[in-house]
Amino acid sequence: MRTTQHEPHEETLGERLRSQGISRRGFLKFCGLLASSMALAPAMVPKIAAALEQAKRPSVIWLSFQECTGCTESLTRSHSPSIEGLIFDAISLDYHHTLQAASGYGAEEARAEAMKEHYGKYVLVVDGSIPIGNPGFSTIAGISNLDMLKEAAAGAAAIIAVGTCAAFGGLPKADPNPTGAVSVADIIKDKPIINVSGCPPIPVVITGTIAHILTFGIPELDSLGRPKAFYGQNIHDRCYRRPFYERGLFAETFDDEGAKAGWCLYKLGCKGPVTYNACATLKWNEGTSFPIEAGHGCIGCSEPNFWDFGGFYKALSIPTGMTGQTAVYAAAAGIAVGVAAGAMNKKAKMDADSLHKTVTVDELNQESPS
Amino acid sequence: MSLHAIPVHAEAAVTGNLRPVQHEIRQALSELIAHGTHGMIDLHSLPFSPQEYAALDDFLGEGEIDLTLNVLGKTRLRESSYAGIWRVEHFDDNDKRIGYFIEIGHVPEILRSQCDDIKEGLATMTTILAMEENDNEDDAT
Amino acid sequence: MNEVDFLLWVKGPAFTVAVVIFVAGLVLRLFEILSLGRKHNFAVSKGDPMQGGLREMWRRSIPADKATFERSLFTIVAGYVFHIGLFVVIFLLAAHIALIKSVIGFGWPNLPTPVVDAFAVVTMIALIAVLVHRLRHPVKRFLSKPGDYVVWAVTFLPLLTGYMAYHHLLLSPQMMLGLHILSVELLLVLFPFTKLMHAFTLFLSRWYNGATMGMRGVKS
Numbered sequence A: 001m002r003t004t005q006h007e008p009h010e011e012t013l014g015e016r017l018r019s020q021g022i023s024r025r026g027f028l029k030f031c032g033l034l035a036s037s038m039a040l041a042p043a044m045v046p047k048i049a050a051a052l053e054q055a056k057r058p059s060v061i062w063l064s065f066q067e068c069t070g071c072t073e074s075l076t077r078s079h080s081p082s083i084e085g086l087i088f089d090a091i092s093l094d095y096h097h098t099l100q101a102a103s104g105y106g107a108e109e110a111r112a113e114a115m116k117e118h119y120g121k122y123v124l125v126v127d128g129s130i131p132i133g134n135p136g137f138s139t140i141a142g143i144s145n146l147d148m149l150k151e152a153a154a155g156a157a158a159i160i161a162v163g164t165c166a167a168f169g170g171l172p173k174a175d176p177n178p179t180g181a182v183s184v185a186d187i188i189k190d191k192p193i194i195n196v197s198g199c200p201p202i203p204v205v206i207t208g209t210i211a212h213i214l215t216f217g218i219p220e221l222d223s224l225g226r227p228k229a230f231y232g233q234n235i236h237d238r239c240y241r242r243p244f245y246e247r248g249l250f251a252e253t254f255d256d257e258g259a260k261a262g263w264c265l266y267k268l269g270c271k272g273p274v275t276y277n278a279c280a281t282l283k284w285n286e287g288t289s290f291p292i293e294a295g296h297g298c299i300g301c302s303e304p305n306f307w308d309f310g311g312f313y314k315a316l317s318i319p320t321g322m323t324g325q326t327a328v329y330a331a332a333a334g335i336a337v338g339v340a341a342g343a344m345n346k347k348a349k350m351d352a353d354s355l356h357k358t359v360t361v362d363e364l365n366q367e368s369p370s
Numbered sequence B: 001m002s003l004h005a006i007p008v009h010a011e012a013a014v015t016g017n018l019r020p021v022q023h024e025i026r027q028a029l030s031e032l033i034a035h036g037t038h039g040m041i042d043l044h045s046l047p048f049s050p051q052e053y054a055a056l057d058d059f060l061g062e063g064e065i066d067l068t069l070n071v072l073g074k075t076r077l078r079e080s081s082y083a084g085i086w087r088v089e090h091f092d093d094n095d096k097r098i099g100y101f102i103e104i105g106h107v108p109e110i111l112r113s114q115c116d117d118i119k120e121g122l123a124t125m126t127t128i129l130a131m132e133e134n135d136n137e138d139d140a141t
Numbered sequence C: 001m002n003e004v005d006f007l008l009w010v011k012g013p014a015f016t017v018a019v020v021i022f023v024a025g026l027v028l029r030l031f032e033i034l035s036l037g038r039k040h041n042f043a044v045s046k047g048d049p050m051q052g053g054l055r056e057m058w059r060r061s062i063p064a065d066k067a068t069f070e071r072s073l074f075t076i077v078a079g080y081v082f083h084i085g086l087f088v089v090i091f092l093l094a095a096h097i098a099l100i101k102s103v104i105g106f107g108w109p110n111l112p113t114p115v116v117d118a119f120a121v122v123t124m125i126a127l128i129a130v131l132v133h134r135l136r137h138p139v140k141r142f143l144s145k146p147g148d149y150v151v152w153a154v155t156f157l158p159l160l161t162g163y164m165a166y167h168h169l170l171l172s173p174q175m176m177l178g179l180h181i182l183s184v185e186l187l188l189v190l191f192p193f194t195k196l197m198h199a200f201t202l203f204l205s206r207w208y209n210g211a212t213m214g215m216r217g218v219k220s
Helices: A013-019 A024-038 A041-054 A070-078 A082-091 A104-117 A146-154 A163-168 A202-217 A244-248 A326-353 A361-368 B016-034 B050-060 B113-141 C003-011 C014-035 C049-059 C066-072 C073-092 C092-105 C113-136 C138-143 C146-166 C173-193 C193-215
Strands: A059-064 A090-096 A122-127 A156-162 A193-196 B039-042 B066-070 B075-078 B083-090 B097-104
Touching: A013 A024, A013 A041, A013 A082, A024 A041, A024 A202, A024 B083, A024 B097, A024 B113, A041 A202, A041 B039, A059 A104, A059 A146, A070 A202, A090 A104, A104 A146, A122 A146, A122 A163, A146 A156, A156 A163, A156 A202, A163 A193, A193 A202, A244 C113, A326 C014, B016 B039, B016 B050, B016 B097, C003 C014, C003 C173, C014 C173, C014 C193, C049 C193, C066 C073, C073 C092, C073 C113, C073 C146, C113 C138, C113 C146, C146 C173, C146 C193, C173 C193
Parallel strands: A059 A090, A059 A122, A122 A156, A156 A193
Antiparallel strands: B039 B097, B066 B075, B075 B083, B083 B097
């Protein structure tokens, strides 16, 4: 996967792309598309071109923990020569146990070698969550996920947590979290961590984040550690069905007239209003569409704990634990206490009545001697 | 089966982005005349409904030039009926549109021969000519 | 606890606790009042107490007396504005209807969101106006206790946070939505134990008043 002999001149990205037969015009097109995918103004294209031209080919170590490989699938299924593919070519992927040809000791040696050679400079990509309940729950080559992450993170320049599992714990962390799954940021505290969440993330968001690190370093992050360029926009705000929300037109079921007319899916459980991702603009499957365009509400997969968000088909405003039955029980309890309180009040009233002395005319005359 | 064959018809959606984009184009055109600034608007990262794409196309109209470049897949350049306003569409190998820009300038940036490419070409040409002349000299002797 | 955890907490356990306290408290208070009962009247009265009670419920809901209306013009108009506004905002916003439907099992049609939004703004303005009026009016200020200001605040907060969540102001929508739900939970918890109970006891007491006045006779 990597040439081991020392070159006097470290190859830059621009040179690498050109050696693959990509002209400057192609490079310019690539940079334009990259700017578009990184949500940067087209005016940034020359700067991106200049930065990429000079960027060194970084070593990338990709660790997969408690995950489903969906994130890798998302990335590798993007058709070539797409921008995603080009960026993927532009990095030196030194370890990825699903994609690499080597296996067993050979694979682990490649990782050890890359970590030694590029100590302090390599980019660590992690997908999947880390079980801390029992180290035996998930191991690679007999090494627990926790140990491998700590070891690899020590020499990393930056860590990209790809997918909601690595970024926030994801599915493995879903209630009741049998493995004690945690996110990368829960363990590693002393390295810059970029959370590229999503289940899976949009391929171009993964590569766009890598491209940003190559060109301008660590991107600007939101409060959850996600690149603002991709996660700065609310799905609901960017949704093409938003006008229907404003007009109060909602699909009530998945096959009613409203659903056929493309009305807002809020009542069918769309989590768009609290979800930050680039789906509405970058879209999926080579820009074909995104879930809401296909008639299904957003499930909020780029947000922490989205599995436990109270049901994918329950409207956002619906409480998660509350049922009508609970309310009935509460009412019953209220009646019981009410009856007791009422009885006490009645007793107090009757006591007051019984204490009330009847005054006779004689007594009155005695009390007021004239 | 194409995507359009699926019988779901969304009501005409209006994102409200058409009018601002039209004004942005007009502004960029006046900047081009006043200061020679090359302008570029990325239409792919804006929410735009198919109807609005069509409306913008109508608004810009067809010009005299329609070029297709073969650069990492195809790239189509069309001048609009307004001189200096270009539609730049990037396609991938499967002819899927992956980028759509409006450029405001004398010529789209990508069409220019790039300085480095020219330099490299000059170097190559010089080498070839030198080699040919060498060959000729070799033949002559 | 990040903002999503917070949102999940207010939507889950906190909401359940709030609704249980609200419902149980409401039923308790009503039962307490109703179970006290009235003494049976053995004397035959001239007027019909039921008729008098119903008449009074209606009569006090409309500005029937011109002099009273003119004297308390502001209180009546501002009061009606914010009560109608609260009704529209609470019961005709799509998201609220979805919530109610999930608890009681049925819903009703909603208004367009911007219309509800406009009602929310008008309601907030009216609420601020009545607060200022209360503070500047010597008699009203004298009669006001801390509880009255608490009641005002817990009514106003859900409106403000809901408005800010909808318009994405100040904090992230998740956080604002969480705060909005939390403020409503505060309202629900305090509701049965403060003057907010008037929503349920109002017509009850009007009926009693009307029934007493409409009886026309002696009590045994």
